[in-house]
Amino acid sequence: MAKEIERKFLVASDAWRWGSDGGVLLRQAYVVAMEDRSVRVRTAGGERAQLTIKIGKSALVRDEFEYEMPVTDADELFSQAIGFIIEKTRYRVPVAGFIWEVDVYAGALAGLVVAEVEMESEDDNPSLPAWLGREVTGEQRYSNQFLAQDGRPQE
Template structure:
């Protein structure tokens, strides 16, 4: 069983852009969700797809299972998504031994920019780059499954410049 442990932050400014090592466009759709679990498909660069199952109530650490699936299956499942299909570009940024994933949302959440960093345990405190804003780990509003199943775009995208501080 794989355990995902991550911290999540709002991003302030564009300082991270000069440090990008790779990027990928994502279409992310939730097939099922419950209080402590979700099943999603992710189509990456319109070329490959993955099915992900996450189980656990804590937003910082959950069990995670991922499997490659046929692109045609993923497209069909996305057509049956629960709620909003999320659109975003993920940029990878290396900083002080950690890979930061910066998600720049498009579509319904256009303008929202969030960074995640996977850590080895819940107490890990990676060096925080200067382009990182307020920590939102544990804030359910920024959970992708919540963003997909509840339209929080007005709340999360309104006044972004002050929220990132």
């Protein structure tokens, strides 16, 4: 079992793009969604698929279990989604020893851009790039689980 320790921010500008990779298209949906746990299916670039179980109520740290699965199974699970299927392009941006993941949402969530940084420890203190906006760590309405069920948050 791994621990997911991450901070999440809205993105204020496109300045992150100069240091990013080419991005990968992600499709994901939730087949179980509860207050303290979820089961998510995700495909990456249509070539890889993963089932992820997350458990925990903490805004910063949760238990995370990830398993590779056949893309055909993931496609079947998409038909069982709670809410709608999220589509986004994820870009990786290295900044001062940390990898920031910038998600540019499409479809019903178009216009939403969120950055996350995963940390090894709760004590890690990554540098915050100037292109970040407001921190939304712990704001449930910005979790992918809630986005899939409730849509884009109103600011």
